[in-house]
Amino acid sequence: MNKKLTISAIKKQKGVKPVVVITAYDALFAKLFEESADMILVGDSLNMSFAGKNDTISATLDQMIYHTNAVCSGAKNSLIICDMPFGTYINKDEALRNSIEVFQKTSADAIKIEGGVDKAEIIQHLTSNGIAVCGHIGLLPQSVRSDGGYKVKGKTEAQKEQLIRDAKAVESAGAFCMVLEGTVAEVAKEIAKSVSIPIIGIGAGADVDGQVLVFSDMLGLFEEFTPKFVKKYLDGASLVREAVASYADEIQKREFPKEEHTY
Numbered sequence: 582m583n584k585k586l587t588i589s590a591i592k593k594q595k596g597v598k599p600v601v602v603i604t605a606y607d608a609l610f611a612k613l614f615e616e617s618a619d620m621i622l623v624g625d626s627l628n629m630s631f632a633g634k635n636d637t638i639s640a641t642l643d644q645m646i647y648h649t650n651a652v653c654s655g656a657k658n659s660l661i662i663c664d665m666p667f668g669t670y671i672n673k674d675e676a677l678r679n680s681i682e683v684f685q686k687t688s689a690d691a692i693k694i695e696g697g698v699d700k701a702e703i704i705q706h707l708t709s710n711g712i713a714v715c716g717h718i719g720l721l722p723q724s725v726r727s728d729g730g731y732k733v734k735g736k737t738e739a740q741k742e743q744l745i746r747d748a749k750a751v752e753s754a755g756a757f758c759m760v761l762e763g764t765v766a767e768v769a770k771e772i773a774k775s776v777s778i779p780i781i782g783i784g785a786g787a788d789v790d791g792q793v794l795v796f797s798d799m800l801g802l803f804e805e806f807t808p809k810f811v812k813k814y815l816d817g818a819s820l821v822r823e824a825v826a827s828y829a830d831e832i833q834k835r836e837f838p839k840e841e842h843t844y
C-alpha cells in the first residue's frame with residue numbers, strides 16, 4: 582500500500598516527477614484511485630456529474646463536506662483536497678470560517694479555491710492560519726456564468742500577463758500547488774516556469790508539473806459533453822449499460838439467480 586504523501590512531498594515533485602491527480606466523490610471510487618494517484622480532489626464538479634446540474638455554482642458546503650467525508654473514508658492513504666464551493670470564500674473571514682468547518686468535519690488535507698491576484702489576500706489568510714491551499718487559475722468554472730461560458734484563457738498577450746501575475750500571487754500567498762485550467766499550452770508552459778510550486782494542468786497541455794482529470798470524464802461515464810482535453814481511458818457508460826441490460830435480460834429469462842447465487 583502506498584504511503585500518504587505530504588504537502589511538502591507534493592511541492593518537491595516539481596521538476597522531478599509529474600503529480601497525478603484525479604477527482605472522486607465517494608468512497609468506492611476513491612479506494613480504487615488511491616494506488617495510482619498522488620492526490621484526490623473532491624471537486625465541485627460533483628454538482629454536474631453526481632448531482633446532474635448544469636454547472637458547479639449551486640454546490641453547497643454541506644454537499645462538499647458530505648462527499649469529502651466519503652472520499653476520506655475510502656482513501657485513507659491519500660492526500661485529499663476539498664474544493665470550496667461558489668460563495669464560500671467571498672472574504673477572508675468567511676473563507677477561514679468555512680475552511681475550518683471543512684477541516685473540523687472531515688479529514689481533508691487541503692482546500693482549493695478559484696482565483697488569482699484577486700484571491701491572494703484570502704489565500705494568505707488561510708495559509709497563515711494552518712489551512713493548506715491549492716489554488717486554481719485560468720478557466721474558472723465558478724465564473725462560467727459571468728464569463729458567458731467556458732472560455733479558453735491565454736489567447737492574448739494581456740491574458741498571458743494576467744495569468745502569470747495570478748500564478749505568482751497565488752504562490753506568494755502560500756499555496757502549495759495550483760490547478761491551471763483551460764489555458765493555451767504555450768502560455769501554461771511559461772506559467773509553470775514562472776513559479777516554484779507544482780502547476781497541475783487540466784486542458785493546459787503537457788508542459789506543466791502534473792495533470793488532473795474529472796474521473797467521470799476519463800472513465801467515459803459522463804456523457805453530457807466531453808471537453809477536447811479529456812482522454813477517455815474507459816468506455817464506462819457503454820460497459821455499464823451492457824452489464825445492466827444483461828442483468829435485466831437474465832431476470833426476464835429466469836436465468837438469474839442460478840444455483841450458486843441461492844441459499
Ligand code: KIV
Pocket residue numbers: 604622623624625626627664760762783793795
Ligand atoms: O471541480 C473540479 O473537479 C475541478 C477540476 C476541474 C480541477 O476543479
